Amino acid sequence: MCASSWRASARRYSGPRPRSTPRSYATKSTSGAKSSRRRASSASDRPTSRGPVKLPVVSQPDAGRSVDRRSILISAVTLLFAPLAVASRSRARSVGKPTATALAQIFERAAALDPLKTVIVAHNGATLAERGYRGTSLSAPTNIKSVSKAVISALVGIAIAKGLLEGTEQKIAPLLRNELPAKPDPRLARITIGHLLSMQAGLQRTSGVNYGRWVSSGNWVRTALAWPFVDDPGGQMLYSTGSTHLLSAILTRVSGRSTLQLARDWLGPLEDFSIAAWERDPQGIYIGGNQMAMSTRSLLAFGELYRNGGRTAAGKPLISPEWIELSWTIRTHSRFTGDGYGYGWFHRRVGEHAVHYAYGYGGQMLYIVPSLALSVVMTSDDKHPAGRSGYRNQLHRLLEEIVGVVDAYSAYSSGRVGQAVMRTTCSSAAPRAWSAAPIYRAFPIP
DSSP states (O other): OOHHHHHHHHSOOOOOOOOOOOGGGOOOOOOOOOOOOOOOOOOOSOOOOOOOOOOOOOOOOOTTSOHHHHHHHHHHHHHHHHHHHHHHHHTOGGGGHHHHHHHHHHHHHHTTOTTEEEEEEEETTEEEEEEEGGGOOTTSOEEOGGGHHHHHHHHHHHHHHTTSSOOTTOBSTTTTGGGSOSSOOGGGGGOBHHHHHTTOSOBOOSSGGGHHHHHTSSOHHHHHHHSOBSSOTTSSOOOOHHHHHHHHHHHHHHHSSOHHHHHHHHSTTSTTOOOOEEOBOTTSOBOTTSSEEEOHHHHHHHHHHHHTTTBOTTOOBOSOHHHHHHHTSOOEEOTTTOOEEOSSOEEEEETTEEEEEEEETTTEEEEEEGGGTEEEEEEEOTTSOSSTTSHHHHHHHHHHHHHHHHHHHHHHHTTOHHHHHHHHHTTOSOOOOOSSOOEEEEOOOO
């Protein structure tokens, strides 16, 4: 990883300030029946940790070498990518061969990350490269953990567009009146849909060390609402699965259908999208923002929906572009990483590019880079933490290398040759050998 790229990615993303909810998200809500009861198996989202796994770092060219040697290096890389520029102008099918080769080398080095299970990279809706490590299939369901919070956010946006919810400023207490404590804290009346989406409800977190106690309770919705306030609504970010579970309960209440039924109905037209399994609480409400099984390909399809402004590849609108903009608007920041957070999506920068991403425990990642028309999915072993072990940062670095390759192609296509050459040299180290037989395919860039 080149030093300039690392410094750029370490800067806090300072996006636009939150804007008021558009009028199109201010329709009247309706009520619905409760969902059926079914007991779900409880599972802690904080298993035992282990030490960090180090991603081999790509060596950087020595800045102290002579200008002549650097010129030779730049010339060599320019010659390597010269056919790419020519092919781009002629629209030949071989356009992406250098890009696919570079991604293959990155994937080789990434094999050193033991928890990593799959990686898939798509550009402009076409798959550039994909790989399953240690025999993992990209079509097999895996627990995407808190990446499912982005799915809950999408369902809330659709519910608002359909008039089932009034908007992000709607208070939640009337919607969950039967679940409120006997003597509720007055601040419960101030919590809005938007507060739950942005993790600013003010209630004590149900995630982390509190997760096991929360899912061991007899009623997860009532327990989440009864927990003490540690901040006022709209205050600091308190990342909590309890907040998104309240949203799942609200969606069930106002629609009269389960959240799984809503997802399959509202997102069903999206090709390749499928929820294979999803756990429920003791009252039968599907867990809002955790314990959802999807395949890598299905997660990519969901990410592409957001990258395409809420439309399927066939052009069918499923999510309003306004809602995507609202979801990607920074409203608070994580106290753990400093990254921005909107409605179910985190935000950071890789060089000059804004990156929107959904993150799940263990290293489940969905990245969207709109400026490069890029979508990247990574799935990992969900039994070990990715945050405090440093593994999450290694996945961010892996994304940086992928972005560097795609950005280099974009630079050559637009004539920014020198800039692309310097970025490409950051990923020029020879790949390491890996022991397990891969499932790997490379595709030409469109």
